[in-house]
Amino acid sequence: VAGLPETELSRLRSPQVGSTEQHGPHLPLDVDIRISAHLCREAAAAASAPVLVAPPLPVGVAEHQMGFAGTISLSPESFMGTLYDIGHSLVRHGVERLAIVNGHGGNEAAVALVAQRLRLEGGARRVIYCSGWALSAAAFEPLRESPPGGVAHACEYETSVCLHLCPELVDAAAAVREVEEVAVEGTRFDLLDPGPYGAAVGRDFSRSGVQGDPTLASAEKGRVACEGAVAALARLLDELAADR
Numbered sequence: 001v002a003g004l005p006e007t008e009l010s011r012l013r014s015p016q017v018g019s020t021e022q023h024g025p026h027l028p029l030d031v032d033i034r035i036s037a038h039l040c041r042e043a044a045a046a047a048s049a050p051v052l053v054a055p056p057l058p059v060g061v062a063e064h065q066m067g068f069a070g071t072i073s074l075s076p077e078s079f080m081g082t083l084y085d086i087g088h089s090l091v092r093h094g095v096e097r098l099a100i101v102n103g104h105g106g107n108e109a110a111v112a113l114v115a116q117r118l119r120l121e122g123g124a125r126r127v128i129y130c131s132g133w134a135l136s137a138a139a140f141e142p143l144r145e146s147p148p149g150g151v152a153h154a155c156e157y158e159t160s161v162c163l164h165l166c167p168e169l170v171d172a173a174a175a176v177r178e179v180e181e182v183a184v185e186g187t188r189f190d191l192l193d194p195g196p197y198g199a200a201v202g203r204d205f206s207r208s209g210v211q212g213d214p215t216l217a218s219a220e221k222g223r224v225a226c227e228g229a230v231a232a233l234a235r236l237l238d239e240l241a242a243d244r
């Protein structure tokens with residue numbers, strides 16, 4: 001590829017995707033991209049393989065949060081087209097392996113479809129995708145105090161990570177607990193303990209914009225969650241680099 005030194009060609013890129021959306025009265029709008037960008041930067045530095053981090057895509061599919069002011073949403077078609085074009089641009093410069101790191105639940109289905117398309121139609125040799133909270137799960141779960149439904153949105157997990165990464169942007173006094181009171185077990189939405197049903201529209205489940213229990217958050221929980229996720233992602237990137 002003209003203009004790129006030979007050694008750059010097989011390097012990994014890690015597109016990071018998130019969202020700009022309301023996160024209750026106590027967190028900033030950019031929580032999701034802030035978390036995934038942090039995980040990408042730290043994991044790229046920790047991995048043994050050479051990893052380059054692509055610029056973050058700070059808006060995603062957030063229609064389910066449009067009932068709350070501050071949310072910016074791309075249509076699924078716009079988001080998928082943009083993410084595909086970013087990945088495909090890298091492939092056109094000779095990048096063979098892509099890891100898409102997602103920080104926003106509303107992007108999950110679209111990210112999976114774009115990853116598949118980049119692999120099958122876009123010329124990428126390997127494409128993996130993962131979510132920040134899933135990378136954190138093994139480290140965070142032992143510290144978790146909230147019941148099912150306590151880790152969903154602007155919750156114990158996201159607030160803890162923000163208290164670790166950007167405490168100056170957290171208004172802890174404004175944090176409110178909203179855990180769904182449901183009649184049927186298994187219908188609570190929870191990132192780490194999902195029931196069989198998804199939450200289609202945030203307004204249907206939350207008055208404040210919070211889904212979960214941010215009052216149980218701590219910077220220490222956030223530190224452990226981030227370090228666990230960074231280690232898991234670094235391992236994943238090294239496996240991706242080694243996979244022939």
Ligand SMILES: [Zn+2]
Pocket residue numbers: 023031032103104153154158
């Ligand atoms: Zn979030």
